Amino acid sequence: MTQTIQPAPAPEEQDTAFVEVEPSTLIVGANVRLDARLDTEFVDSIRERGVRVPIVAHRNSLDQLVVLYGQRRTVAAVQTGRPTVPVVVIAEPGEADRLIDQLAENHHRAGLTTHEDVVAYQQLAALGVPAGAIAKRTARPKPVVEAALRVAGSEVARKSTERWDFLDLEQAAALAEFEGDDEAVKILVLAAQKGGFNHQVQRLRDDRESKRQRAELVEKLSAAGIRVIERPPMQDPKRAELEYLKNGRRQVTEDNHKDCKGHAAFIHHKYVHKNGQHGYVWEAQYACTNYPKYGHTHRYPPGASFSDRRKLEDMTEEEAEAARAERRDVRESNKAWDSALKVRQAWLKEFAARKTPPKSAAVFIARALASCDHQIRTAMEGSHKLTRDLFGVQHETYDSEHRRGKLLADLCTTEGRAAMVTLVMILAAYEENLPRDAWRRSDPGPVEYLRYLKSEGYELSEVEQRACNGGKKP
Incomplete structure (x- = not known):
């Protein structure tokens, strides 16, 4: 038996009205959304601002309002104790039309892009609304609002959200951290698109912090009048680390060498593991720039054998490059x-x-x-x-x-x-x-x-x- 589906009444035939009613009087009718799935932000928004988009309902045979579109708004309004909600009352649609329209309402909607969010928060801030108030009135976490404002204040981050719609707010805020570092921004945009963003941004942060600490240490040494040099290679005929030098039988140390004209420091990247924390730190170690001239002797003078490890100069070019690559791989x-x-x-x-x-x-x-x-x-x-x-x-x-x-x-x-x-x-x-x-x-x-x-x-x-x-x- 073939069932004939009656079309919905034409718009001009529908008896449409607008009313304000107590939300608890509404009946939530059949809906393609089987679970309202209310999230905290949505409920907080209804509590703060009320229902801004009218609920759509029809009247049943008992003159009760049955919700067609706005299931989540209705349930949230009841939960938060809103006194009234706006309702547009229309004629009852056929069952097929109800299903089709509810599917259309939920599927054919587009959320705001990250760029649109950023611009809106920026406009609110320009109107003098502080971040805390924006967060409260929009029912968004304050860190989210603060991140959006950081993006708004960064030209590279703001323009990136406009150009690439795959960037989320957290990623865009990370771009703002690297304003002025074009290479880092390129790396992060690619990671946001291809994957591995959190790892990539953490590596860039660590590298940036490492450079900052190194520069700070170099500045401190320079301010103290200490020359900063590259780490001397082992068995260099002139330069050497103090730990390898002696004055007669006495070990050369930082304290007894600081008045030597060859006194210098090099910055060493040292791995430490202490109290459950581990990682690299920069530390200053000391050397002499011309130990033979200033009367020091080397524990391992040039030509001495003190290790079974093959030296690069004793390898073929291919072996040497492979050894360098292996060391780089371990380090990175x-x-x-x-x-x-x-x-x-x-x-x-x-x-x-x-x-x-x-x-x-x-x-x-x-x-x-x-x-x-x-x-x-x-x-x-x-x-x-x-x-x-x-x-x-x-x-x-x-x-x-x-x-x-x-x-x-x-x-x-x-x-x-x-x-x-x-x-x-x-x-x-x-x-x-x-x-x-x-x-x-x-x-x-x-x-x-x-x-x-x-x-x-x-x-x-x-x-x-x-x-x-x-x-x-x-």
Whole structure:
């Protein structure tokens, strides 16, 4: 049997009216959106500003208003206690027309672009509305508004949002950080388009901070009247680090050499690992620019053999270039790993805020505990230091007033939260005990850890992908 679908009445035949009604009197009718899916920002916006776009409804046989379009606005208005909402009342459409129109209303809508957001916030600021008030009245987080205003204040970031619609607000704000550095901006725009943005911006921040610290140290040395030179190569006939020099039997040191006319300093990039923190720092080390002339002797004079390591000058050109490339690779990969660590731990902190674990958690936890990996044992012996940092829980000792571990245990208020805390303890155990050269190893535990993070939405950097690939470049 063929059903004939009656078309909706023509616009001129519809009895349209505009009314203000109490939202609790509205009946939410059938809707293609099966779940209103109210988010905090939307509800806060309705609470602050009310319903600005009228709800569309029709009257049923009992003269009740049945919502056709505006399900989310209606539910949010009821939740926030709005006294009235605007409603446009139209004739009841046919069932097919209702479905088609509700689909059209939800699918054929375009959100604002990042550039449009930025321009709007900029205009509000120009009208004298402070960032906090903008955030309150638009029900957007204040950091989002502040980021938009930073973008508005940066010519390169603002123009980038206008040119490339794939940039989100957070990415555009990062571009503003690198105003004036055209190469960094190009790198970030490409990463926003191709992937790996968070890792790339962290690496650029780390490199910029490293250059700043180095320049600061050079300026400090120069202000003290100390000449800054390049690090002397081993067995240079004139220049040498003080640690290799002697005056007779006495070791040459910074203190007893500072009055020497050859006194100089070089800037050394040193890797440190202390109190759970690790990374490169710049430090000054000292040298003499002409040790034979100023009466010093070298522990290893030119021609002396003190290492079995082959020198570049003893290699073929191909071997020498391969050795240089390997050293560059180690140096750059270590730096990339240090930057990735910051991105990974920031992601873990957000992940730890979840109330319930993902479905994959139980299997991962069981496999990790069964493996008895070194990382898990070490974290347990250390009272889960990183886990406490991720949850913002005080570090306890055996001298604490209560049983050690109680503060973490107190987080387990429900079964779901307990499972989540357990998962985070396992993940944090791997994280805080990952070796710095994990990128060129193939340890099963760290590999499974990184792969699990990827399965839960974390974007692996190239160096982390390398760790999952037995040290091979992706």
